[in-house]
Each structure stands twice: as structure tokens, then as C-alpha cells.
Amino acid sequence: MAAAYTLYGSFLSAPTYKVGLMLALCGLKYDYRHVDLAKGQHKSADFLRINRYGQVPAMIHDGFTLCQANTILEYIAEQTEKFAPANGEERQRIREWLVWETDRLEPGINRSRFFERFAKPDQAVVDYHRKWAEMGLGVLDELMEGKRFLVGERPTIADIGVYGVVAHMAEAKFDIGAWPQVKAWSERVAALPGFKLPYDLLPKADQDAA
Numbered sequence: 001m002a003a004a005y006t007l008y009g010s011f012l013s014a015p016t017y018k019v020g021l022m023l024a025l026c027g028l029k030y031d032y033r034h035v036d037l038a039k040g041q042h043k044s045a046d047f048l049r050i051n052r053y054g055q056v057p058a059m060i061h062d063g064f065t066l067c068q069a070n071t072i073l074e075y076i077a078e079q080t081e082k083f084a085p086a087n088g089e090e091r092q093r094i095r096e097w098l099v100w101e102t103d104r105l106e107p108g109i110n111r112s113r114f115f116e117r118f119a120k121p122d123q124a125v126v127d128y129h130r131k132w133a134e135m136g137l138g139v140l141d142e143l144m145e146g147k148r149f150l151v152g153e154r155p156t157i158a159d160i161g162v163y164g165v166v167a168h169m170a171e172a173k174f175d176i177g178a179w180p181q182v183k184a185w186s187e188r189v190a191a192l193p194g195f196k197l198p199y200d201l202l203p204k205a206d207q208d209a210a
């Protein structure tokens with residue numbers, strides 16, 4: 001029988017990892033559909049019906065189609081009440097973190113990683129993005145001082161969204177040791193039950209829930 005959740009994504013994609021990590025930490029079974037970005041499958045007519053933006057990840061839950069990783073995290077948290085806000089103030093703080101990271105953290109780290117792994121543009125472009133990543137990591141490090149998790153004392157989807165990016169910083173050739181609060185926090189996330197690193201989590205081909 002098909003699982004209630006189907007995740008469409010790529011094992012190379014940090015935003016796909018965010019959703020896969022959330023499903024794993026919630027202990028949810030899901031069918032996985034590999035979208036081959038190199039072959040342009042994300043721009044095919046079939047896939048555009050699932051995600052109009054032509055990007056991974058996308059998810060279908062009981063016939064309801066979703067895209068944009070951080071909003072998928074919010075959806076799963078609402079469905080399961082796991083990693084969810086405890087009250088209205090936490091909901092707001094979580095959203096602030098999730099918007100901040102797509103604005104100030106993800107572009108610098110993910111593009112720096114892309115340049116290291118796939119295609120290097122002019123050095124000035126590389127330097128520009130590395131500077132943005134370092135600024136974002138600096139803000140995260142400062143704001144994590146004296147805190148266990150981003151919002152309150154327990155992990156929420158804010159941690160999962162931000163961690164999904166931080167997990168890829170080594171591939172972007174950033175040494176997490178330069179940001180000690182980020183390092184300590186990321187170790188707390190990695191200690192959560194069900195946690196898996198990116199390449200241990202996402203299959204390289206379609207996989208149905210066991």
C-alpha cells in the first residue's frame with residue numbers, strides 16, 4: 001500500500017534533505033521519488049504539475065500537493081504536532097527563523113557549495129557568495145549564544161530548516177569550527193532520535209516505504 005507521504009527530490013538537494021530529515025525525525029514512512037535534475041526532470045510537464053516552480057523538493061500527502069521546503073516543514077508539524085510551536089509567540093519566532101535562513105543563510109552556503117561541487121563562476125562571484133555565507137553564519141553563531149535550540153528549549157522546525165543548510169557547509173568548504181555556537185547546536189540536532197546525515201538519508205532512486 002502506498003505511504004501517506006510521497007517526497008519528490010534529489011539526494012544532492014539541501015532543501016530536499018530538510019523535508020527528508022523532518023519525516024525521519026517524526027518517524028514517518030514515505031515513498032520517495034527521485035527527480036534527476038541533471039536530466040531536467042524537474043522541468044518536465046509531469047513534474048510541473050506537482051511543483052509549478054520546477055524545483056525539488058515537492059511532496060504529496062493524501063492527494064494534497066506541496067512545495068517549498070520550509071512550508072512543507074510547517075505542514076508536517078501541523079499534521080503531526082511534532083517539532084511544532086507550543087504557542088503563537090513560538091509560531092512567529094519559528095517563521096522568522098525560517099524566512100531569515102532562506103534570505104541570509106541558504107543562498108550563500110548553497111551557492112558556495114554548488115560552485116565547489118558543480119561549476120565555478122568568476123572568482124568575484126564566488127567571493128561574494130562566500131562573504132554572504134560567512135555573514136549569515138556569524139549572525140547564527142551570535143544568536144545561538146547561551147541557547148540550546150533556536151526557539152525555546154526543545155527542537156522545532158526552525159532547527160530542522162536551518163540545520164538542513166548548515167549540514168552542507170562542509171561541502172561548501174566552510175569549517176564549522178570557526179562558529180563554535182553553530183557547531184555545538186548542530187551536534188545537538190545530530191543527536192536527535194532518527195537523525196541521519198544527508199547522504200545517509202535520501203535514496204538515489206525511487207523507493208517505496210518499507
Ligand SMILES: N[C@@H](CCC(=O)N[C@@H](CS)C(=O)NCC(=O)O)C(=O)O
Pocket residue numbers: 012013014015016037042054055056057067068069070
Ligand atoms: N525555495 C526552494 C528552493 C528549492 C531549490 O532551490 N531546489 C533546487 C535544488 S537544491 C532546484 O530544484 N533547482 C532547480 C531550479 O531551480 O531550476 C525550497 O526551499 O524548496
